[in-house]
Amino acid sequence: MRIIVKINLHLLIIICCIVFMHQPVMARSNPPEKGEMLPDLTLALPANPVHRDYLGLSKGDTFKISEIKAGVVIIEIFSMYCPYCQRDAPNVNSLFNMIEGNSGLKDKIKIIGIGAGNSSFEVDIFRKKYNVLFPLFPDNEFIIHKRVGEVRTPYFIALKINRDGSHKVIYSKLGGIEKADQFLELLLKLSELDKGGGR
Template sequence: MRRKKLVSKSLLFVVSILIGVSYLPAYGEEAHSSWMDLSQFTLNVPDSLMEKEYLGLKAQTSFSLSQIPAKLVLIECLNLYCDSCHKQAAVANKVHKLIQEDPALSKDIKVLGICAGSNRTETEDYKDELLFTFPLFPDPNFVVHKMFGSPETPFTILLNNKGKVLFFRYGIVSDVDAFFCKIKQSYQQNCRQYTRK
């Protein structure tokens, strides 16, 4: 009888783990979340005048995402010691280029990167090495990374200016064009004035 109870408890434990894991997005899949408090998401203002102008920031030392005058913000979270992140960096640059080439999207969507676990110097070196075309911010103590639930890097998040997470993509983007279409689709759904070309 004791053995049956032990087996039953073991099975219940295994099932509970499997159920929990089933709610996590698999590598390369998307998940949808609800809302974030953008006022809690603070970063230091970049030194670069071009990056300040790109993000629409004024003369302050720090800022929150809610202070960026954009309708959507695309965030790439990467790690210096992550091989997959190096590959995703190239993808992120391509996506940023496509956004910048579209007059409507370039005005209403801003892209920024978070370098989880890296200090300012490491982040600057990483940015120069991989030729990032958008602002990259250090997150040495994983504060921002933890706000997203501490998932494995790389991951990409698209939010609107009210803090709603429109989609969360975990892993390397394999099809840049399809991913860009996904961004445009989200933009169309959240910004009615956009007209598809």
């Protein structure tokens, strides 16, 4: 009788493992908080060479966000279908232009967008409509979205990447950036980039 119970328990554990291995990801209930490490988020290497150069990536088919060559990476979780993201798109573009126009910052801060529940086609619609120059990635199956706590959109996460490759979240907040100059100032303060920190 004991043996049967043991076998059944083993069977149950194996079935549990199979079920959860087939989950694309385990959802987390809360977004990453300041001071935490970002969960491993793997994205496809952009097909566009301009975007690959921008991120300082060239090898492989995929990359982890923490591998981007920058001291700070700003991640926008957005959706083509989100009216708030649509309204905030010009502000995010202003932030991008502000960073790219500053020779002291352009190699240190990078921006990426992840389209929650958006296909490549839908992300391209958003890119073209708002003339977004930084890389946008589709997340059609909500894989990344689940890993960052199924946040509402737009949601911004800023990641500080140290010279030794370690990283931590320095900003994690729901809502648009609204005013690009104030947002940039805040990030510089949080990241201490202007004090020689980061890469």
